[in-house]
Amino acid sequence: MDSAHPSRGVADRLTGVFWSRPKLLTALLIAPPLLWLGVVYVGSLAALLLQSFYSIDEFSGVVVPEFTLKTYAELLRPSNFDVIVRTVTMAAAVTLASVAVAFPIAFFAARYARGRWKALFYLGVMLPLWSSYLVKVYAWKLILAKEGIVTWAAEGIGAGNVLGAVLAIPVIGGNSLSTSYIGTFLVFVYVWLPYMILPMQAALERVPGSLLEASADLGAGGWRTFRSVILPLALPGIIAGSIFTFSLTLGDYIIPQIIGSSRFFIGQAVYSLQGTAGNIPLAAAFAVVPIVIMLIYLAVARKMGAFDAL
Amino acid sequence: MTAAVEFHNVSRHFGTVRAVDRVDLAIDEGSFFAMLGPSGSGKTTCLRLISGFEKPTTGSIRIFGEDMGDVPPNRRHVNTVFQDYALFPHMNVRDNVAYGLMVKGVERRTRHERAEELLSLVKLDGFGERKPAQLSGGQRQRVALARALVNEPRVLLLDEPLGALDLKLREAMQDELKALQRRLGITFVFVTHDQGEALSMADRVAVFNDGRIAQVGTPSDVYDRPATRFVADFVGSSNVLPPDLTRSFGGPRLWASLRPESIRFTGASDPKAKGRVTALRYLGSGTRVALETGGQEIAVLVPAGAPVPDIGEVSGLTWDPAALHLMEDA
CATH class of the missing domain: 1.20.5 (Single alpha-helices involved in coiled-coils or other helix-helix interfaces)
Known part of the structure; x- marks a missing residue:
């Protein structure tokens, strides 16, 4: 054919x-x-x-596969509830600090860095992500230790008493930076910072420079332009970044174990409950907490219009 | 009378590039002023020097007699219609237009009323609730215009305002902009690379080339009496004649400009020149005939309906003596 x-x-x-x-x-x-x-x-x-939704039999330690809210009620016991409050407070503090630190870096990278400087920016932000998380955390333990470089430097410049005063603050202070909540906080911020910078930078990159000029042209000063133009347009990026920093802090169990006071965070509670204690239902209930918190967080962010510009 | 905008020996260098090179300029209050030139000729930089987004490397700029040396953009009484419109995507049209008033601290009701007035000025009544993304290009352009007018500037700057619109809309907007300028009585300074736009809208045109002003004048000055070869060629693609050809065309030994539409074909026995037809370009409203004469290509515009010679034909040419415009050797 x-x-x-x-x-x-x-x-x-x-x-x-x-x-x-x-x-x-x-x-x-x-x-x-x-x-x-x-x-x-x-x-x-x-x-x-x-x-x-199961519970554990208090005498035999065996999981009873019957529907109950008893385990969730147990979360509200002061010793457990403290763990939740502690973790959420830390996650919120870490997120806010990350936003504050990341914004200028992301803004610079998006607006001014070109060519080689841009490459340097990406390298600088990504480099810490390439090395082992554990190595970084242990390195920070040494940096923040009582005999570490921070103490040494503070004393060297005659700021030893400032450090002492900071560590003397009740609750968040402690014997040294590496055994206080301040230390935990610093390391969390360091470790999660790239996850805030990158989405923020991507969001700022999409804001055309002419919008900032238009704002100035219409009489706005820098602060007004920041509030009315830059911030609303960067918000989706900030929310995206904060989802990372917030949820990663909520779930982490290694950093607070190595650096900080010995008090539990949610991750550590889950780890110990499902391991040595063998209380899977309570571990599961603990693990549901960050999920619920994130859902609430996203709902609020959506309500506030954080995703309108997407 | 003080000029709305004055440039005194203004230069703006970017590294070794002289984007604007020793420019002197005075723009009259209430005029419609065009800055015309090819891309990279410095016209947009000049506009940005007026708005304050660029600072002169040397020289000074005055707006209504006031030196702008240390006045930032947000303190200047000029407003800009940006080339990409630069509408705030997260605000609706009304809030975009009212932005300048919001910055000034005008209370919400008043500024919304004023925004609605301006929207009706640009024929966008009832569009206040929409987001910029829901508008067509022409509508966005009007919003940008309304937004730039909300602070009642004495000088309005327009950066290629019609560049992104299609032909029909562009022509309609040309008339509207012109009418709006007459109605408001404020100074419009607009940048364009389209000579037709500049000639049809402006009271005065500055032709830019390589960071310098080649000529400033009324549209007919620039078109009929180009000062330089560049102006003759850029504005209306005139035939630029080298001195020898001018001489053989019956003029002195000087550079000259001869508009294609000023030349006619003639059957007379002693035409002013003869040329061999090399190409024809049909334009609808006429035909552009390219001829070779004295080793030089010249163009003749034949209006529709008039006879058009064939390719290869040798034709006699004639023109009105005044059409041969002599230029400085520049």
Whole structure:
């Protein structure tokens, strides 16, 4: 048969099948990740949620697989509730500090850094992410230790008494930086900072320079332009970054274990409850807390219009 | 009368690039002033020097006689319509227009009323609630205009205001801008690379080339009596004749400009010049005929309906003696 179209091979026919049914290709492409997310991720999350509605028999230590809210009630016991308050307060403080520190860096990178400076910015922000998290945290333990470089430097410039005064603040102070909440806070901010800078910088990058000029042209000073133009447009980036810093702090159990007072954070509570104590239901209930807090946080952010500019 | 805007020997260098090079300029109050030039000729930098987004490297700028040496953009009584409109995407149209008043601390009701007035001035009544993203290009342009007018500037700067619009809309907006300027009576300074736009809208035109002003004058000065070869060529693509050709065309040995539409084909036995047709370009309203004469290409614009010679044909040419405009050797 004489045809304008040459005879077709298998691959060619397959292309034809996909071409005539575009949805089939989409379905095939998203099926594996969807299965992974659906079964492995959401499935285990559902199992966790289920466990949190079980309880433990106080005498035998055996999990009773019957629906109850008893375990959640246990979260409200002062010793447990303190852990939640402590963790949420720390996460909020870390997030606010990250916003404050990241903004000028992100703004500079988005507005002024070009070419080589931009490369340097990315390198500077990403470099800490390439080295081991544990190594960084231990390095900070040495830096913040009583005999560490911070104490040494503070004494060297005659600010030893300032450091002493800071450490003397009740609750957040302590014997040394590395055994106080201040130390935990500093290390959290250091470790999560890139996760705040990058989305913030991406958001600021999308704000055309002409908008800032238009604001100035209409009579606005720097502070007014910041409040009315830059901040609202950077908000989605700030929210994205704060989701990282907030949730990562809520879930972390290594930093507070290495640096800080020995009091528990949620992550440590989960770790010890599901391990030595064998109280899976309470561990699961603890683990649900950050999820609920994040859902509330996102709902509030949405209500405030943080995603309007997306 | 003090000029609305004055440049005294103003230069703006970016590294080794002289974006604006020793410019002197006076823009009359209440005029519609065009800065015309190809891209990179310094016209936009001049506009930004007026708004304050650039500072002169040397020289001084006065606005209504007041030196702008240390006055930042937000303290100048000029407003700008930006090329990309620069509307705030997170605010609705009304808040965009009212922004200048909000900055001044005008209370909400008053500024919203004023914003609505300006929206109706630019024929956008009822669009206040929309976001900029929901508007067409032409509508955004009007919002940018209303926003720039809200603070009642005495000088309005427009940076390629019609550049992003399609042809029909652009022509309609040209008329509207002109009418608006007459109505408001304030000074409009606008930057464009489109000579047709500059000639049809402006009272006065400054033609920029390489950071310098090649000529300032009324549209007909610039078009009919170009000062330099550059102006003749850039404004209306005139035939720029080298001294020898001018001479053979019956003029003195000087550079000259001869507009394509001033030349006619003639069957007379002793035409002013003869040329061989090399190319034809049909334009709708006429045909542009390229001819070779004396080793030089010149163009003739034949109006629609008039006979057009064929390619290869040798034709006689004639023109009104006044059409041959002599230029300084520049």
